[in-house]
């Protein structure tokens with residue numbers, strides 16, 4: 154019961170009313186042809202057509218005034234009916250009037266946003282989720298990413314059982330050879346780039362391969378995190394050395410290469426969903442997010458594909474995004490997706506900066522030192538070394554962008570750069586190219602104190618915003634300022650963990666505040682996993698180093714942890730729906746760190762809230778046996794679409810069937826979700842009360858009595874009825890009501906305040922816990 158500590162968390166923020174990404178809806182200004190996703194009503198196909206493709210092609214030809222079936226970039230048959238094609242905005246408007254056309258969405262661009270994590274998650278135990286799930290052997294995990302490096306030891310099929318019989322997918326052969334990527338570990342491999350090329354021009358095949366082979370590294374990393382085999386003596390240049398394993402080491406991997414050098418497109422992602430569901434994947438892992446945040450569900454290809462996948466029983470895990478710590482930054486928020494934020498582990502790579510006056514500034518680094526860099530070197534602030542400024546300060550140079558630094562002013566020196574604009578490793582490359590001897594990379598004020606370790610090309614260490622100010626003051630106060638580095642390699646157990654990563658995107662949910670997002674957090678900082686042979690650990694083009702494993706950070710790394718764990722739960726409980734699996738992961742998640750206090754926030758050092766970590770940090774052993782689950786059906790999700798006032802058209806775009814909504818569709822918070830969020834508009838004349846109904850299904854002991862415990866947030870009343878649920882059989886469903894009563898607060902126009910509590914049901918052995926957020930907002 155250690156996780157029943159009260160959450161006296163209080164946080165206020167200003168509500169930004171129109172955060173819904175307008176970008177995705179806005180029509181392109183000029184008449185530039187671009188890619189569109191067209192949904193068709195296949196039931197009205199004229200009889201002259203024998204199959205859908207020619208009908209789609211002729212529909213398209215009617216506006217493009219050319220007959221070309223190859224004008225179809227994709228034909229969708231499974232999760233969606235329709236096609237993707239290039240046309241001008243005028244043609245799209247015209248096409249919208251054609252018979253059978255249900256909707257047209259301009260394509261969107263999405264971006265990609267472990268030795269230790271199995272231990273940190275307590276997977277190693279001789280009994281429990283690994284053996285009970287047979288390490289995931291019967292389950293196929295689809296990875297939508299940059300491809301895979303099949304030669305990695307993480308993808309060996311040695312000793313694996315035959316491919317599960319439900320699998321219908323296959324592999325395309327690699328260009329230039331007839332070798333298939335497939336073995337008993339990698340059971341599917343396909344590529345999707347038609348819309349990417351339509352939007353970006355032809356793929357440069359010197360730089361990247363049109364085969365499922367990964368030339369970037371991201372997809373190899375995420376695939377091995379979800380389902381990599383056990384590999385001994387894995388490390389990156391000796392960092393994080395140990396046995397590397399994915400979450401579901403025996404699960405099968407199906408590669409859907411949707412992402413390329415400039416990102417991924419929605420039309421290609423949707424085509425991958427179509428194929429993956431047809432192939433028979435059990436889990437889909439998407440470590441990517443739509444540019445510009447959160448389009449409405451009916452315009453969001455990940456939400457659309459995810460809905461159909463959910464209906465087919467496929468669990469879909471997505472990354473929450475790396476736009477933290479700003480409020481409302483969470484992405485992939487559709488309630489049928491599982492949204493994963495990132496947290497830290499108790500492993501770090503300390504690297505101190507020792508200033509000439511003896512002051513020690515702690516930072517982190519993945520630079521492989523031979524000791525020679527650990528001597529005093531002159532220290533300069535990048536902005537004081539701007540090219541063409543002859544030593545006068547420049548704001549731009551502070552960011553160490555290409556061409557901004559004067560080589561004569563940094564040669565042989567340690568340069569203090571600041572985060573922002575170009576990538577962190579790029580700054581190191583710029584300093585090195587201009588003759589600098591080392592780099593200290595300080596966070597800007599908005600980055601706070603959260604640090605990300607990178608495999609820089611020169612001696613370098615990352616420090617927080619406060620440390621950056623200390624170093625700047627030292628340099629300005631001392632004409633002969635020097636510093637040296639001290640690199641410590643890998644250290645375990647010295648830092649408080651888990652902590653919510655600074656960059657992890659935060660709630661409130663910008664699309665539907667009544668659904669708490671992210672759902673949960675998982676390790677996403679400094680994750681060691683397999684890497685491609687075609688790109689160095691920094692991913693810079695100039696980085697000729699090659700590593701079998703790389704250490705990188707992001708919600709992209711957190712997401713496949715949950716995908717792999719979902720695969721284990723699916724293997725252990727084949728009848729569970731995607732919603733049941735998510736419920737098990739959420740209601741057993743914990744809120745505390747190694748000091749048994751509520752997890753803190755890396756950005757501020759303050760307590761985190763469910764807006765940061767959702768239901769908490771994933772706990773796989775507990776998720777195996779959650780006691781009760783909050784299940785959801787397609788019908789429940791359709792009721793949800795009604796509750797957010799979706800028109801027939803929008804509802805149909807998501808649900809792929811005509812939806813008819815009752816006159817009173819209720820509140821979106823009524824969805825039988827494993828967390829609760831009451832949102833009160835203070836201008837309403839009525840009292841601030843809301844009654845939620847939740848239904849739990851018994852998956853624990855047939856006969857069991859659960860009693861409720863509530864951690865009530867300050868200034869709010871919460872009543873749960875009944876307070877006891879007595880089950881007499883497995884899969885029995887019982888309902889309870891939660892009444893929330895809140896007084897009005899005095900808030901400024903547009904302000905809102907949220908307080909958090911917990912509702913936990915326990916039978917003595919299981920604890921089924923849900924966070925509850927109570928938000929009061931004052932309209933503008």
Ligand SMILES: *[C@@H]1O[C@H](CO)[C@@H](O)[C@H](O)[C@H]1NC(C)=O
Pocket residue numbers: 329330331
């Ligand atoms: C691949 O197979 C085709 C047909 O069997 C053959 O013509 C071609 O030479 C093969 N290519 C390579 C690189 O082995």
Ligand SMILES: *[C@@H]1O[C@H](CO)[C@@H](O)[C@H](O)[C@H]1NC(C)=O
Pocket residue numbers: 357358359360
């Ligand atoms: C294609 O990539 C190669 C290797 O990165 C590069 O040298 C070449 O300039 C690129 N070509 C184009 C047209 O961008």
Ligand SMILES: *[C@@H]1O[C@H](CO)[C@@H](O)[C@H](O)[C@H]1NC(C)=O
Pocket residue numbers: 385386
């Ligand atoms: C791992 O490294 C240790 C020490 O270097 C060595 O003794 C052992 O044989 C290695 N194991 C494998 C599987 O390579």
Ligand SMILES: *[C@@H]1O[C@H](CO)[C@@H](O)[C@H](O)[C@H]1NC(C)=O
Pocket residue numbers: 508509510631632633634635636
């Ligand atoms: C100035 O820097 C030099 C070299 O880094 C150091 O020896 C000296 O103590 C510093 N002076 C002060 C006042 O910090």
Ligand SMILES: *[C@@H]1O[C@H](CO)[C@@H](O)[C@H](O)[C@H]1NC(C)=O
Pocket residue numbers: 543
């Ligand atoms: C740059 O500054 C130095 C010393 O402050 C001076 O000698 C030199 O003439 C300046 N160069 C230019 C191009 O202004």
Ligand SMILES: *[C@@H]1O[C@H](CO)[C@@H](O)[C@H](O)[C@H]1NC(C)=O
Pocket residue numbers: 796797798821
């Ligand atoms: C839906 O419409 C009803 C009636 O106009 C309104 O009371 C409710 O606030 C709307 N709900 C949402 C989520 O917009």
